[in-house]
Amino acid sequence: MIANPTPTFTWYKLIDENKINIVSGSSSTTDVSTVGKLTLTNVQHGDVGTYQVVVSNGVKNTDLVNNLTLDVxxxxxxxxxxxxxxxxxxxxxxxxxxxxxxxxxxxxxxxx
Structure with missing residues (x-):
């Protein structure tokens, strides 16, 4: 993703319409882009579900929100x-x- 100022990536797991913040997400920045990443290890049945990433660079009403589904x-x-x-x-x-x-x-x- 290309953005200025540099964005932050916040990862959530959606459970029963509630957002549970996941602190294990990371991001890396080069001169022209930023990449956010969430790595799940030792995936268990309880990890199955919908995850959400919110990308924000501090500018009002411009957050990028994307949902991802992990399924068996x-x-x-x-x-x-x-x-x-x-x-x-x-x-x-x-x-x-x-x-x-x-x-x-x-x-x-x-x-x-």
Whole structure:
């Protein structure tokens, strides 16, 4: 974004029509532009929802407001190329190629 004076970015999570301020947003400025960024790590189901960024440079009635929605893309995909082999008469090894996990923790049950 190009603006003068340099804008500030304020991030919110919208919950039941209320704005919850998120302090983890950041911004960086070069000679001609400013970029605002919000990074979510270890995303959990409670992080799903609508986020809002308000960009302001102090000039009245010129704030830029943008809503972004974080949603679950879908259920986990089944792992591919499952391979089982024996390393001896009392052990077995299992390997697979992981697929998209849908954003949730996965648990595997191996029965023999």
């Amino acid at each position: 893309a879908g259920p986990p995909n089944i792992p591919m190329n499952v391979t089982v082999w024996s390393n001896g008469s009392h052990s077995v090894s299992v390997s697979w190629i992981e697929e998209f996990n849908g954003g949730s923790n996965q648990r595997f049950l191996i029965q023999y």
